[in-house]
Amino acid sequence: MSYATTDDGIEIYFDAKGQGMPIVFVAGYFGISDIWQAQTDALSEKFHTVAFDSRGYSRSAKPLQAEAYSIPRHAEDLKAVIDAAGIRGPVVLVSHSIGCNIISTFAVNYPQQVAGLVYTACYVDGKQMRDAGMTVEMVCEAVSTPSGAVAFYQPFGVTESVGAEAAKWPAHSMQANAAAFLNHEMADRYDAITAPALILQGENDAPNPLPFATALQQALGGGAELKILKGVNHFPPLEAPETVTAYVEEHACKCFAE
Template structure:
């Protein structure tokens, strides 16, 4: 892995391939390893970057009072330091929120947005009581050993048809979370609301969801599509929240088709 320093934090990342830059932003409890399949499959056509967000993987933990704005600025700094040209940004779940945070302050940076299993922030897409339930759940988990709570997450991330090896791989990645890093990220973005950002998005935007996603369900997907001008909503049948892992071939095909359409 390579690394750059951004505002005093060491940010680790993976880079594969040659071509237009495509930056992959993972979700909560994950790191860049979750993109193993996409780093391999898309590197024939793109320079694919997958970062470890602050507090995840090999990257440094941010301070406890880290804010959502600072998270967006860290991504902006990472792009300046590591990524040549104007990148396509692909965010999964929490990663989509980080992409929206960046867009709020730096709308000229991304060439396009690919928002996967996305929210307009939890507070922008979910009822207040569900936001607080999720916040309290994760906060409690940070004091528990991973083997105690990760098995409870997996049925909310995958359908029963998912490849057991892929589920086990994801579980192992999640088990490597940083308690201090996740606590800082939770405080930075758990109550984020990007509803004001969506109507202002002026770059091509793909919204990609599994039809059986129980964490960011189709009602969230359709509202995102309604709010983002000109956005394309694509649904992958019978797939859950972790579409890039559960259905990597279908996922990669949709990403490739969208980006090729922009080039054409």
């Protein structure tokens, strides 16, 4: 098992495999590397793939202080993982849900380290989510018990076996991460992102409907390519693994060829 240690002393579990140009996978509010298993298994035959558990989840440390959780903090954790994995050149970053804000923040802060971006189940920022009716209190109440945490994800397309993992995560970290993503605003920062971007959005995404994806596309200056995944809800890596893998591989090859 491999761990990166962040600049605030938190251990982040990561799994690195394969050789070649680097692709790093970033989970969202379902913050475990398991959601990327199909992609890393397939792509590690050609690329150096890295996936990790976010702080507060699974094999990574779970600090008790609420202030230890924020989107900028997660972006610095991503930096620590990239460094610990021995990656020195630009990477392609692949994200899910709130991971999209994490990689966007990283791309703003470390543009020279980003070759390309892939967003799945995306949105613009926490304000967009709040404007759509989601509140910190609503999410915190929903995930306050193990059974509630599992039930929270069930309508979003997660597989039963993977969804059951949510029962293992402490309520304090899930609640702190809820505040982290819902309070984060960055709509005015996307114009600083210049790396080529690909958006993969399920046509039936329950929490992040298609207008969220088109809003992100516009925020990125309209140059991002948008692919709508038929019959897919909020978990494209699990619901359409082969399709997501193929799109990630195609985009990565384009980015690394530039």
